[in-house]
Amino acid sequence: MSIAKFEHVNVTVRDPKKTASMLTKLFGWKVRWEGPAKYDGYTVHVGTDEDYIALYALPQQDQPEQESYYRTGAVNHFGILVDDLDATERKILDAGYRTHSHQTYDPGSRFYFHDHDDIEWEVVSYA
Structure with missing residues (x-):
């Protein structure tokens, strides 16, 4: 299989x-x-x-009243794997979004941002 x-x-x-x-x-x-x-x-x-x-x-469309983490079946964030975390963050900042929750952990590094719909995106690199 x-x-x-x-x-x-x-x-x-x-x-x-x-x-x-x-x-x-x-x-x-x-x-x-x-x-x-x-x-x-x-x-x-x-x-x-x-x-x-x-x-x-x-x-x-209706706007949800609660943050996604409180709604069963909701998407909490999308994880996007990139090769160059710093270059990607520069693009995101240049596009007018704020990044947050930067963290380095085993095995990589990550940060998050919210888009114009308040969808959370996690950007991660294992390079």
Whole structure:
């Protein structure tokens, strides 16, 4: 039996095109597909040839009242592996986001930032 591989995750955002633009600029990903989606929504798939994040939006959305860590089934953060943590952090800061919770641990280093939808991203390097 072969080992399964993670292919994608689907997350609701306010503006899929805006979030996709951020991810392509910060992480060098590409838009793989975009178009109409479930419940009259719109989706943008952004990532690599092997895996991606599906960014989904309804025509009208509610804002969650609680932080994700308090909601069962919520996504708490996305972990992004990079080769050069310092260069990636410079891109993120230059894009206007604030980084926080820097930590070096065995086996690597990491920091976090929140995007325009208040989604938390962990950026980690094992280099």
